[in-house]
Amino acid sequence: MTIGSIRTPPWARIPYDIYSDPSIYEREQERIFWGRSWNYVGLEAEIPRHGDFKRTAVGDRPVVLARDKDGSIGVFENRCAHRGVAFCYRTHGNAKALQCPYHQWTYDLRGNLIGIPFRKGFQGQGGLPDDFDPAEHSLTKLSVTTRNGVIFASYADGMEPIEAYLGEILPWFDRMFDGRELRVLGYWRQRIECNWKLIIENIRDPYHATLLHVFLVSFGLNRADQPGRVVFDSHGRHYAAMNERLDRDASAEAKREMKSIMDLQLEGPKLLDVIREFPGRETLVMQTIWPNIILQQQSNALAIRQVITTGDPGGFDFHWTVFGYATDDEAMTQRRLRLANLMGPSGLVSIDDTEVVELTQKGTGPFSEAQGVIEMGGLTTGDEDHVITEGPLRAFHKYYREVMGL
Amino acid sequence: MTIGSIRTPPWARIPYDIYSDPSIYEREQERIFWGRSWNYVGLEAEIPRHGDFKRTAVGDRPVVLARDKDGSIGVFENRCAHRGVAFCYRTHGNAKALQCPYHQWTYDLRGNLIGIPFRKGFQGQGGLPDDFDPAEHSLTKLSVTTRNGVIFASYADGMEPIEAYLGEILPWFDRMFDGRELRVLGYWRQRIECNWKLIIENIRDPYHATLLHVFLVSFGLNRADQPGRVVFDSHGRHYAAMNERLDRDASAEAKREMKSIMDLQLEGPKLLDVIREFPGRETLVMQTIWPNIILQQQSNALAIRQVITTGDPGGFDFHWTVFGYATDDEAMTQRRLRLANLMGPSGLVSIDDTEVVELTQKGTGPFSEAQGVIEMGGLTTGDEDHVITEGPLRAFHKYYREVMGL
Amino acid sequence: MTIGSIRTPPWARIPYDIYSDPSIYEREQERIFWGRSWNYVGLEAEIPRHGDFKRTAVGDRPVVLARDKDGSIGVFENRCAHRGVAFCYRTHGNAKALQCPYHQWTYDLRGNLIGIPFRKGFQGQGGLPDDFDPAEHSLTKLSVTTRNGVIFASYADGMEPIEAYLGEILPWFDRMFDGRELRVLGYWRQRIECNWKLIIENIRDPYHATLLHVFLVSFGLNRADQPGRVVFDSHGRHYAAMNERLDRDASAEAKREMKSIMDLQLEGPKLLDVIREFPGRETLVMQTIWPNIILQQQSNALAIRQVITTGDPGGFDFHWTVFGYATDDEAMTQRRLRLANLMGPSGLVSIDDTEVVELTQKGTGPFSEAQGVIEMGGLTTGDEDHVITEGPLRAFHKYYREVMGL
Amino acid sequence: MELVAPDLHARICAFYDEYGFVCDDEIERWPDLFTDDATYKIVSRENHERELPLPTMSCDGRGMLRDRVTSMLRTSVYVPRQIRHLIANVRITGREDERVGTIANFAVFESFEDTGSRILAVGRYYDLIATSGPELRFKEKVCVYDGNLVPGSIIYPL
Amino acid sequence: MELVAPDLHARICAFYDEYGFVCDDEIERWPDLFTDDATYKIVSRENHERELPLPTMSCDGRGMLRDRVTSMLRTSVYVPRQIRHLIANVRITGREDERVGTIANFAVFESFEDTGSRILAVGRYYDLIATSGPELRFKEKVCVYDGNLVPGSIIYPL
Amino acid sequence: MELVAPDLHARICAFYDEYGFVCDDEIERWPDLFTDDATYKIVSRENHERELPLPTMSCDGRGMLRDRVTSMLRTSVYVPRQIRHLIANVRITGREDERVGTIANFAVFESFEDTGSRILAVGRYYDLIATSGPELRFKEKVCVYDGNLVPGSIIYPL
């Protein structure tokens, strides 16, 4: 795979085998999800009490996060140290200890092996060898960190602190997670038949919003002439895009480019009864945190979207956690829930995205030697003061190629 | 894979890995469907007017055919030149231009890139580099040719004219497509769980008809003593078999070999109310045109059967286009439609074929080192004046091995 | 894959790639199922009369067993010698000869080719070459042996007699199959989404029964203090475990280890109305016969469980044959049928096993480099007088590694 | 919603129940549920919507219905299967003389001897039922299946 | 088609509706829908057609029905799932004394906590309903499932 | 089992039949089956059981129902598909004033132009039907789908 010329750097092209090739997929697991990265695994608000646990995944690997007695959080593989049972078969729950059903090996909430039935045998027979050391047979533990209620885990040793990891994107992360207690409003789960990167790229592509999302455009919710910009951490692996909603009419120039405008009126305008709740003029902030989440603030609709790979380059499970703050009043909660109509499996905006990413899988799968072209906004990969750019995609592919050694 | 001896040429055996091996499958895509071949893609009658388009595939690759203003036809990949969306997501339609939903890149009906929103950026920001040349970012176009209303496309440059490609089979092709305007009566689509070659081989096997198809035999519609013959182009890649229906009773010899005869009578004889409409004595003409279609004339039942591979050696989509002529009167149309009961997903004849080809996949899949034996009719691969032969299969495998370099 | 140290022999670990790796799976087919092994294929009672046949499989390969005129049994591949059709498409039946539907090549009940329509052509044309020798085109036949009504087949030449093959396990085999005529009570078929070895290992793991099966334990049917033992043939490839039901209360030590005890009472105690029917004190005897079956005697519930692989390392079809003896009276039959509630797709015991083996596939699949630990009962691999041991698993993996050359 | 004598609606529902039962388990009786001059068609949604006349299966009169049964039972070669109808959402759409127009939704599943069950077809019936005789009979039955890509074959009637 | 008092047919349909509801969401009440001496069986079509007596699940009397519920709720180890019944094509096949013979088609789907829904079983009920009490009760219930190859386990009743 | 006037049960069943028909084939009329102030919700079983308030789709009043239809027909970008409802096991759970509480099971299948049919969602309706007008109307409709993992998107109403 040779890409690039003096004019065109490699990251201005997307080689399509990265969406379908099983060996690339495997390397991604090793280097990206199980490599030097902080993977989102959940929210502290999901496991507030001692014994609360939640099942999730880091790439293909099932993991469990649990709240210990002292309030600390353990993240460990959902793979019994004995013979490999994915012992935690509920999505969440509360337990004093985690027990594998097969032979009831029992683990504490940090993943330490604390109980083995018949370890000493029975009636003087059987049992484990005397030199069997339970301490060597704990669950595989991941490094854990949290910031303002958000939990991350890593397979890598000596990861930098999450703040350093987020780098320049930290203020945007902190804007959404400002230390207030979070309240989970619910979950959505979707099976999306395309490579996981396509949905990350979808967010890192601010160029598409005023073109694809006819609903937004026709009801005047998104316009090309809204001020917007994109920022990155120094690696370009994390990303944030911000937009401001304008109240004046769309400019003639904007209308000319956004051909799909239909000038519709909502019959149920309550849908878009939003209020300003964050500092600054931005009404829409979308972020991607390497490698596995998207953070969404669409006015008052807040969500984390998590990519769960499933051993298949051509599809992934997409888990949404929709939330507000513990301090929200009922009106605010209702506002968030109504606005949730824009997102998720039936989202007036998300439907479009789900469809185009699946169509991209169909369009790229049988063309392993073809490439995508991402030159909008020039060949830049850095911060920009507008959103008519594919710089965020170039930055993504630059970093991706680096990590993957492509 | 070494096959063949002085007595037995390689093409008198079928190595079963060609039905299941993924690497052979990939090579088939490259060398057969995307190689030096004319692939059927549709009928002119399906896209009669300016702007009409139809979606189909060449092997695994999705393509679109469209009718331009000047009446010419373009065939191009259904893969947006921008980032690979299979932009055409309807099976057919009519449009002035084809627009990708993701960022609304727009293509004319020949696949040329004619519109890029925000190409010059917006409010002086963003946009594509000045040296970005849309002409270099059109859809990938295939060569196109037509003959008497039938449209073919090829990935190869400098393909011979379709007439030369069809070679000795041309008169048989022209018998069905004689220049009269066609009328599409409808479509059938089947998912068949076997390798695509098995259905082509099924047609190139005139030996099975009087044995497998108990319906035909028992109701006296097909008999071993009907005169028949097989002809080929000089490569043996295309094929036609012809049969004549006889009115006298089956001979004793014929009955002896066709053990399944039951001597039944139709209670609804209208099913087989057929008339002679083509010159010559032949009542049944079946053809295979390399690589992807079967042409069927079973009395007045006319159809094109197209193989659509789907990335899976063990299954394919089978698309049937059933048609008549624009000049047909209502009685003739009804005749064709009634006779359609013999074919397709519920065809009184086709059911049998669908079942045996699926059973062949089951019987060959776990036996990658075993081989089929095709010696009926000796070891010939050329034209013959009878149909008790597997010569057409040998000819197919001879050419297949050549193209595949096996 | 390097496993093992002075302390830990390789077979005290289970490398998880053996459950998911396609190349290991293929090697298993070659070396295990199609290698030097006797594979269970059925019971004589299933094909008692001349012409009776049954379809089954040896590993991935479909085979047919049939009863010939002289009472002997043929086992041959379900793959037509002509072009590979899996011609036998019923699960069982009776026929004078087996005919392939495609071209009606006909085989006798030993798999010999005895009929080829149009072999001599028709009206002097076509037909097979004069030197075509039907004797060279019979179905591929397997070696067959039986013992006391149980039928085995092998791809290997010169297999040792079944008695020698079973070796030290023979008396246990003969205990269940003592020469009495068998009566098939019915079948169960399950699709289980895990590697086939996991269900064999499940049986070779007597350690789990008092821990996993809460039903058994809570209703007092299985207890750690029941006398039990495990025995093997000299290779360790076959295995039997026996338990005796005790009538006294569970000991305090037993209760301490079996934490899930709930002390429930059956409201429908008829379920467990069992009687002693076999010599000796054992009430539960479970066996595994290499490579493809489990034999079960749970009081009066008798069954053979057969593993059918399907080309997929991550799943298999599980076929149960539940039987009694021809001499059973109605009360005994009812007893067996009621007790069948413990086993099969809805088995009060089997449900647990099915779930944990599927959870093991989920827990091991994404961890191809991890290993299971099987040290319960020390590092032994031989007969033992108790069941708090994983010796049977070690013996299995020792032999497996040997056969597989791992 | 049409206002319909409840007993007619109930009779029609019972007739559909009977139809499903006969298709699944007593296929020889299938032609008996039609009038002598009935037409029966299976049509893909694609052809139906594009007004293309090609049916997937069609019988014109009871003789052809019987020939279909003969083929299912005696001449066609196919791996044995069991189909299973679920018919719901029966609605009366019109009524004139001794005929009632009805629509209903169907799901037909198929199972093979050693597999689980899968969807064969889901779709809608567009029917005309003759009410003149002692028993209801289909005068016209059109089965439109939504999933244009048929998994294998449709051997038994929908 | 049997001629049956319409109210009986309606009561029976309502009873099946109730049955599906209870299986899906109030499994503790499941035994209450049977007579004390009822028999309940799940049988594969294969065994059913070959007249092999082996059931996949069987309960003889309400005690065994209750034991089954105990196992579902307390002792069996399994990944949580939700089943969902669709019951249609209910037909009365016979009537004598205070019993009504009925058949009906069922489709039962299953869903896990983080998967979509799949077909667990489709097939037919062959039932005997006792009409003597104030409420209908199953005297006999036989659930024949078409897809002999069960996907995993059948834990809850069909 | 509730004791309910049989004609009400029949009317309600017919209303569900109508609902399925309208969802599948006359989506523009969908809002007309609701009262002006109706609430409509699609909810995953997961959120429903955990009492998390997040719906997957929600409309508060007929205006929002109409906006949804506008989006389906005019603004959303999606690959064309046909959905198909099977609604069964309709039960009346309560009645007060001019409202009837009902539950019913649904299976909704979806088919694309060149694929077969697959399960989109199965689950249960928990509804409140207004009986005051000449036609029944949904006052509240909650569609709880069992398979939390949605295959792609739910574009049309369940």
Ligand code: FES
């Ligand atoms: S596998 Fe977990 S305790 Fe044995």
Ligand code: FES
């Ligand atoms: S992918 Fe087609 S316009 Fe961007």
Ligand code: FES
């Ligand atoms: S394939 Fe069996 S007879 Fe030809």
Ligand SMILES: [Fe+3]
């Ligand atoms: Fe978007």
Ligand SMILES: [Fe+3]
């Ligand atoms: Fe044929």
Ligand SMILES: [Fe+3]
């Ligand atoms: Fe067990």
